[in-house]
Amino acid sequence: MAAMNFKEIEDKWQRRWEERKIFDADIGGVKKFFLSVPYPYTSGPLHIGHGRTYTLGDIIARFKRLQGYNVLFPMAFHVTGTPILAIADSIAKGEETVVARYNDYIAIYEGAAKVKEIVSSFGKPENVAHFFADRISDDFKRMGYSIDWRRKFNTTEPMYNKFIEWQFKKLYDKGVITKGKYPITYSIDDKSAVGEDDIEDGDITKVTTIEHTTIKFKLSDMDSYLVAATLRPETIFGVTNLWINPAARYVKVKVGGGEFWIVSREAAEKLGYQREEIETMEELAGEYFLGKHVKTPIDDREVPVLSASFVDADVGTGVVYSVPAHAPYDYIALEDLRRAEGVEIAPIRIIDIEGYEMPAKDICEQMGIENQADERLEEATQRIYKDEFYRGVLNEVCGDFAGVKIAAIKDAVKDWLKGEKIADVFYETSRKAVTRGGGKVIVAVLQDQWFIDYTPKWWKDLGHKLVDGMTFYPDKYKAYMHDIIDWLAFRPCARKRGLGTEFPFEKGWIIESLSDSTIYMAMYTIAHLLRQLPVDALTESFFDYVFLGLGDAEALSKAINVDATILKRIKDEYEYWYPNDLRHTAPPHLSNHLVFFLMHHAAIFHASKWPKAITLNELMIREGRKMSKSKGNVIPLADVSELYGVDIYRLYCAINADFASVVNWREQDTEALRKRFNTLAELFEGSVDVEALKEAEFTHTDRWLLSKFYRRLQESVERFDAFRIREAGINMLFNVLNDIRYYEQRESADRRKRIVRNILEDWLIILSPIVPHICEEVWHKLHDSFISVQTLPELKVEFIDDRVEHEEAYLVALIGDIKEILKIARIKPGKIYLYTAENWKWEIFRAIKDLPDRDKIKEAMKIRKDNLLSTVDFVKQVMKNLSLKKKALPKKENTLYFELDEAEVLAREREYLTDEFGCEIQINEAYDPKGKKRFAIPLKPAIFVVE
RNA sequence: GCGGGGGUAGCCGAGCUGGACAAAGGCGCAGGACUUAAGAUCCUGUUCCGUAGGGAUACGUGGGUUCGAAUCCCUCCCCCCGCACCA
Secondary structure, three states: OOOOHHHHHHHHHHHHHOOOOOOOOOOOOOOHHHHHHHHEEEEOOOOOOHHHHHHHHHHHHHHHOOOOOEEEOOOOEEEEEEEEHHHHHHHOOEEEEEEHHHHHHHHHHHHHHHHHHHHHHHHHHHHHHHHHHHHHHHHHHHHHOOEHHHHHOEEEHHHHHHHHHHHHHHHHOOOEEEEEEEEEEEEEEEEEOOOOOEEOOOOOOOOOOOEEEEEEEEEEEOOOEEEEEEEHHHHOOOOOOOEEEOOEEEEEEEEEEHHHHHEEEEHHHHHHHHHOOEEEEEEEEEEOOOOOEEEOOOOOOOOEEEOOOOOOOOOOOOOOOEEEOOOOOHHHHHHHHHHHOOOOOOOOEEEOOOOOOOHHHHHHHOOOOHHHHOOOHHHHHHHHHHHHHHOOOOOOHHHHHHEHHHHHHHHHHHHHHHOOOOOOEEEEOOOOEEEEEOOOOOOOOOEEEEEEEOOOOHHHHHHHHHHOOOEEOOOOOHHHHHHHHHHHEEEEEEEEEEOOOOOOOOOOOEEEEOOOOOHHHHHHHHHHOOOOOOOOHHHHHHHHHHHHHOOOOHHHHHHHOOHHHHHEEEEEEEHHHOOEEEEEHHHHHHHHHHHHHHHHHHHOHHHOOOOOEEEEOOEEEEOEEEEEOOOOOOOOHHHHHHHHOOOHHHHHHHHHHOOOEEEEHHHHHHHHHHHHHHHHHHHHHHHOOOOOOOOHHHHHHHHHHHHHHHHHHHHHHHHHOOOHHHHHHHHHHHHHHHHHHHHHOOHHHHHHHHHHHHHHHHHHHHHHOOOOOHHHHHOOOOOEEEEOOOOOOOOHHHOOHHHHHHHHHHHHHHHHHHHHHHHHOOOOOEEEEOOOHHHHHHHHHHHHOOOOOOOOHHHHHHOOOOOOOOHHHHHHHHHHHOOOOOOOOOOOOOOOOOOOOHHHHHOOOHHHHHHHHHEEEEEEEOOOOHHHHHHOOEEEOOOEOOO
């Protein structure tokens, strides 16, 4: 037979599914299932790692259809936020790395001729978004996803803006939209906020804002403060001196309240973006301060200002306070000074920690660090910090704070210092960074940032209640979600730039992109209908009516000038599909998207519309390594069909790992899977034109195969239903293939073709969620209908036959035993004698098979005393083979025990055994020269082989 | 440090509500069948010992509970993730 052209098959069925619109979901039908997966962000192509989540989602959708549910599986595109905008800006400016990257991206989809033209169109963000949205739709179609595309939308469409506005009005009414200060990364050159995609290498090493604490030290001979910045304000008790870089420039600035601060010139500039009133007075050289003294703020000691080369004017304030007992830099800098100038300053130890005498000194000696130019000082600092933070305790030097772990007291010290007006806040970037254009990145503080306040108790209570009522798979994430709800507090929800919906309560702000992706699943239920309405009609009362059931259609109809029947129709659609029965996504979303998803539903929607279940699959790696564009090891989803074949990719996703495990994409494994898949295809092909076996002609082996198959089918449906797709897949593919292989050995290739025909249709149906294309192809050779919209067959339980399976297992075990003997004895069999256990052995066997405890063994032994093999030995042997349980386990059947007419089975299979061993087989003959007969126990005949 | 997840054969990876476990399945490797050959496919083997279906040793380490432990409890070692506003 001609090999199947899988590529052709994929194309054919994808085209027909689309033409016949078989996945368009319309309301109606008793059972509905609404599944959602995250909408992709359209800044670039998706890769096979992303595909795992969508593929598993599709497998679930397809399985639910088999179960008879009316399934809605929709898709949309996420465009909101800064990345797409940043990309467009970069391309408009002609930045080479970005242009090169997008050349590569577009080359995935387009011929070289068009690449340049398309990239140049990317100066406009909407072109980027539309291009990739279209390509990703194509990718998804090519993956065979059973999506209802009519409901597609993107997050910058006017109707979506209206919907998000409505959401924020609902939250505002609940009083959870608030204002406050907030630090952001900011470009001085661009005069705007910058995100990961604006920053040079921002995708490789993220830049975050770090809160430093500034501490004021009054100069003895001036009306000014030297202001030091620190990440460890709790060490203020151990300060011995200040550090200044003599080569740096410092300035005196007047801050709000009329104080004069001295900080580095760089820090003064940053302060200008972080505080409201800053006035620069005069500039001074660093060395000007050397030898001066300052007062320590809390204990009023006089300490010197010294010189240190490690102080960087562009980090913090350019002034550092020295805690040589606990800071390796300070310790080493003092050592340098002592050697050079004979300065003697004794460290003040303020933290007790097991394993250290004087931590900074200890670690420097341990690591062999000798001067402040040593790069390992950074590592030493990290190590000490981690140790002290978690294990260290402030000692008696620290007054009221003594005796408490740093981790528990750090913030209290900081707050106390702030309260005493000693400390203030200064933000710094987590590393030095520049924009892709080369402009310096600093931290600016927005004075009136908008937040969502997740702290109200009523809200958290609702969130917990919602989670309690949900299913999570893997289950462990449920407890985790409760924790996340507890620590969730304030979250910025609007920003100054990016694409998205205008913030309804203040001009100039855009709703931030995670905050606009929380309840969008509701949009899927009505998106295709909203398209028919003018945008003006999508008012607050419109959404109130549709989603919350407020008001009535007639009144609304007049208000927004839309026919009431249309309004009712829209509402019906929402009422039918909502809630979201399953959200399938990945664990990294737990502490952001998913918790917002749940909390916003809890706050806005009626409890009957709360989400039902969340399933999460881990990531995909490739050849043991994380996939990332910087490593260059990503495979675009668009290439899957060409490189591997879609069904094989889907199969890999389904059976390579459970949801809870990372999938490792290995070429070697895809190759192995391809061979398996080909075998499967050949099996299908070989049976479509063959006549199935009639019940009247069933042999024992036929019944065995059918029994195995339907038992596996039954198990697999249960596992599928519990999202254990991997187990179901392995069972229905690998295990069934093995059964069939065994069957063929036992019977013949011709008969195998016929028996496979018996199970073919049911097999195709259960495999169709995972490998829909091949199943659709074969199905159409048998039926003029789509397998994708079939329902599971009535389970043919009548074929599940314990006795038949037991007999076969018995035979397999016997053959194994005989082979074992032949191997050990190294003989060629001339004749094989088999002796089955006598009746009295069966009696004992029955008597003890389900003993609740060992005591009854004595009872059983009374049944008979035998002088060949003592009953005691016999019972022991039986016990061993039976693996009797101390307590009868209700969950697992003891399948080691079963009733069997051994002699009958052996007689029936004598011919098979004869073939198998190429010699005569004698059953229960009196001839027993070696006395083997006595070794027979039930289900394990004695064997005697004659050469 | 706290919280969560792990450590199973040459590799990947099941099992882990205690008993069917020398341990599923796959890969790799070795031998065989088929083939002019290669590939594909199929069979057999893949801890050690054993001329009768057996025995010994094994699931990070060291203990414990039990008739019985990869599975339960405790010690220790090692790896991964999170630890707070950050997308």
